[in-house]
Amino acid sequence: MNMKEVLKGKLTDEELERVPRAFDVVGDVAIIEIPEELKRHKKLIAEALVKVNKHINTVCDKYGERSGDYRLNDIEVLVGKGTETEHKEHGCRFRVDLKKAYFSVRESTERLRIGKMIKPGEDVLVMFSGVCPSPIAYAKMQPQINKAYGVELNPDAHRYAEENVRINRVQTKVVPVCGNVKEACPKLGVKFDRITMPLPKGAHEFLDTAFEVVKKGGTIHFYYYDREDSLYEKALEYVNDAAKKAGRKIKITDKRKVLPYGPRIWKICIEFKVLQ
Ligand SMILES: C[S@@+](CC[C@H](N)C(=O)[O-])C[C@H]1O[C@@H](n2cnc3c(N)ncnc32)[C@H](O)[C@@H]1O
Structure with missing residues (x-):
């Protein structure tokens, strides 16, 4: 099943077209940018994302540009427990809390x-x-x-x-x-x-x-x-x-x-x- 199939019947066809297809994945956390016009469905979208991506446990909505000296994202947890995760890349392991560090x-x-x-x-x-x-x-x-x-x-x-x-x-x-x-x-x-x-x-x-x-x-x-x-x-x-x-x-x-x-x-x- 894909996201569209999971969300079918819950969102209008027009809204379904606007659901972002791309998102970043850091460890088991997905960071998606939900467009303003779909914000009222943000929980549904996040739940659908977890349903079709078995390795994702947390979904966050990124709602602003990086800011401040620490270049942090404004993110809201929609599904899941928290923003601390471990990401694997080219044989390295990187632990990070995405709310606290870049x-x-x-x-x-x-x-x-x-x-x-x-x-x-x-x-x-x-x-x-x-x-x-x-x-x-x-x-x-x-x-x-x-x-x-x-x-x-x-x-x-x-x-x-x-x-x-x-x-x-x-x-x-x-x-x-x-x-x-x-x-x-x-x-x-x-x-x-x-x-x-x-x-x-x-x-x-x-x-x-x-x-x-x-x-x-x-x-x-x-x-x-x-x-x-x-x-x-x-x-x-x-x-x-x-x-x-x-x-x-x-x-x-x-x-x-x-x-x-x-x-x-x-x-x-x-x-x-x-x-x-
Ligand atoms: C664009 S991020 C790059 C982080 C890292 N190089 C990476 O790829 O994950 C910039 C980082 O610089 C740090 N930073 C900003 N100003 C700094 C300064 N004057 N001295 C040391 N670090 C600084 C921020 O806290 C942030 O973690």
């Missing part, structure tokens, strides 16, 4: 892409690391990594990061740090071979910190959101200006679309090498 299954391909680039012996810094999916994935993909540090502001996310490091058995490789990237990164006393900056709505404000802690010859992956008609313009301006201010010489080595964000808006990644 986690996105959509970033999985990007985690893999960067993970494949890491060479033996690298010291890697993931700024804005959430529950530490990226540092853990990197350490699993490149067991000869020296260390992967994850710096995160949200204490709840940090608590899950510590738990995730333990359950993935990467304690000797991954170092979760709770704090503001601006202050916490320079205090680590490490110069990094690679830095990722996955905070597309504000990473440019932390480029000065990235330049402070990157090694000569190191690589930085900088993320940003922009419109399709001027995709890389502003991001490149931020990167070039920050390099100039820091007195560093850089070479852009890649620029690419990572994920669609909205109509003709993309999350992008600018990759550059710090030559000196």
Whole structure:
């Protein structure tokens, strides 16, 4: 049976057409965006979703954009007990409470892409690391990594990061740090071979910190959101200006679309090498 068949007779044909077909699944939690005109049927829709997806125990309605420093979703539990779950991805396990900490299954391909680039012996810094999916994935993909540090502001996310490091058995490789990237990164006393900056709505404000802690010859992956008609313009301006201010010489080595964000808006990644 599919959702439409379960809901047939309970919703009008027109309403049935509007029931979202796509939703994110994190562990056993489904996150669906129920359109305004179907809100009065939200429980019915959630129950139908559980009925046709045996591995889903909780259904949440996402009713706003991510907000605040911690980039949290506004979600309401429609069916099920709670928003804490364990998600499995490429041989890693990530525990998270979706109401308390950021986690996105959509970033999985990007985690893999960067993970494949890491060479033996690298010291890697993931700024804005959430529950530490990226540092853990990197350490699993490149067991000869020296260390992967994850710096995160949200204490709840940090608590899950510590738990995730333990359950993935990467304690000797991954170092979760709770704090503001601006202050916490320079205090680590490490110069990094690679830095990722996955905070597309504000990473440019932390480029000065990235330049402070990157090694000569190191690589930085900088993320940003922009419109399709001027995709890389502003991001490149931020990167070039920050390099100039820091007195560093850089070479852009890649620029690419990572994920669609909205109509003709993309999350992008600018990759550059710090030559000196
Ligand atoms: C877009 S999320 C990315 C999380 C993680 N990289 C992932 O893929 O799951 C951004 C994260 O940065 C954290 N954050 C925001 N400002 C920060 C800051 N100044 N220092 C450290 N972390 C910060 C938020 O709490 C949030 O968890």
